């Protein structure tokens with residue numbers, strides 16, 4: 001599946017156009033990503049938010065080309081710095097991985113090889129793309145460990161992943177991902193495995209490093225709180241699709257999709273028990289094999305009755321409501337805004 | 352690391368002590384508990400038609416009327432320091448490690464064992480090399496080509512390999528390759544390597560293949576399962592995300608993790624076989640430790656059975672020890688705990 005006729009290189013550094021990643025399985029086709037489009041510029045941060053199972057990880061691995069050559073059916077376009085990657089060869093995309101684009105994973109303990117030292121793993125990452133001696137690469141690894149705030153990097157370089165604390169391991173992962181100065185960095189739930197104070201440190205670190213490297217950053221999370229300060233733009237994902245997209249201000253101060261309201265209401269808060277959410281979303285995310293017809297969110301939506309039956313029959317379009325703010329919902333914009341202003345916002349503020 | 356090794360060695364010695372106690376209990380304590388008298392025990396040493404005097408002599412000589420704990424002490428001491436069975440003019444010194452004398456031919460057990468060891472070792476070593484190479488490589492290829500005709504064919508053969516008993520595959524290979532085609536010599540032709548290396552090799556080809564077939568099948572399945580599991584690990588995804596070539600991902604990252612547990616099992620399997628490959632040795636009439644123990648069991652030759660049991664236990668404990676230490680070398684996570 002190469003470039004669709006008429007499409008041309010975009011101005012943005014990264015642009016996804018109608019990306020679809022489907023997995024044929026014995027139970028049916030899993031439509032993990034089903035028509036996702038967005039743009040991202042250098043120096044900017046995009047937050048992708050959604051409950052687990054909404055297709056966030058598949059999207060990020062898809063951008064890195066890690067589903068290529070497998071059983072996944074991939075269509076659409078991924079443009080990175082003027083190059084289209086869905087149609088590019090497996091080998092070519094591999095040469096971009098690590099150097100042009102890199103990734104930080106959720107669980108740093110399982111994501112690092114238990115039998116190799118942290119240093120060896122960073123050195124390996126560096127030497128894939130730089131033909132330098134081991135000594136030079138080792139100096140670079142120590143330097144990177146120092147930059148991500150690991151004390152005594154010249155000693156810790158020879159430690160094994162299990163000898164690090166969770167936060168230090170995630171720092172080491174970041175050092176590894178950044179070792180080749182990637183222009184696009186994708187962090188998939190980078191702080192989910194960490195406790196709250198360490199979470200904040202890691203997020204600060206990523207923001208600092210992004211400024212320093214001027215890279216494009218995608219932060220993926222199921223927790224809106226994580227991307228609140230970090231993101232320029234936020235994309236809310238549900239059932240393999242974008243249901244709301246806008247600037248961080250749009251999403252936090254003028255959200256229009258009932259699912260986003262639910263995410264805002266279920267944000268963990270520091271002054272509460274993690275289990276004590278304001279307004280959890282009832283029900284569970286849909287199976288991506290049998291996505292509900294019409295609006296995928298309709299079985300869980302409190303406002304499903306307000307769309308004149310369209311919620312179960314017709315797939316809502318992702319439509320602009322105002323200044324680049326996109327919403328996928330049948331309710332008229334005025335009604336959505338009224339519900340936000342009069343019902344949801346007062347409820348969130350009162351607690 | 353040194354402390355770790357010392358700890359493991361001490362544990363191994365303790366383990367052997369426990370095994371010796373258990374073995375002693377099986378052969379002496381349980382019969383006594385079931386009502387066997389010292390005279391009854393002694394009669395087994397002197398033959399069925401012995402006179403009461405001869406039996407009494409054996410009771411005295413072997414101290415079978417001592418309390419069992421004292422007898423065990425003597426048994427353990429015999430292994431560690433040797434034993435002197437001399438009584439009056441009859442001289443019978445049994446140097447360490449002493450397991451006594453065979454009922455059947457009155458030969459000391461230990462030298463007999465040592466005599467049988469080269470055949471068992473030849474068999475185990477050759478088969479081990481074969482099955483390790485064949486089993487592991489088939490397992491890796493099967494995992495990487497999962498679901499293809501190649502994978503299915505390999506796994507079908509492997510299933511046959513683990514299901515067919517040695518005496519079946521052994522006898523079939525003998526009848527085809529030795530007795531029908533005449534490519535290899537038949538059973539009972541084992542010759543020591545120092546006597547005639549060519550004959551040694553020829554006699555062992557079929558036993559090696561027979562024994563290796565079973566283990567290769569087992570290892571192919573183990574390796575395939577391990578490899579499939581490893582390839583799904585998060586750190587393999589990380590290795591790919593770095594931009595590593597798939598071949599490097601497989602050889603440097605996946606194999607390292609897959610082969611480590613296989614190494615453990617390999618060590619234990621070889622250790623187990625050194626204590627006697629009973630079925631293969633008896634199918635091919637190889638005069639090894641396994642054949643010795645089978646003959647001893649048939650002939651009710653208690654001291655030999657006892658000796659082989661301890662001998663086999665020693666190899667298993669030794670293999671465990673080596674594997675533990677090796678594991679600590681290859682898996683950095685082990686050293687801490």
Ligand SMILES: Nc1ncnc2c1ncn2[C@@H]1O[C@H](COP(=O)(O)OP(=O)(O)O)[C@@H](O)[C@H]1O
Nearest residue numbers: 023030032051052053054055056057058059288
């Ligand atoms: N390789 C695969 N084969 C089949 N289904 C997959 C595969 N990878 C992911 N999925 C499915 O795609 C859906 C989205 O998964 P994922 O992107 O991991 O969600 P998340 O938003 O939690 O990161 C899930 O239902 C998952 O089961």
Ligand code: SF4
Nearest residue numbers: 295298301311329330
């Ligand atoms: S379209 Fe209907 S069901 Fe879907 S989110 Fe909007 S109101 Fe809810």
Ligand SMILES: [Mg+2]
Nearest residue numbers: 056057188189
């Ligand atoms: Mg995920």
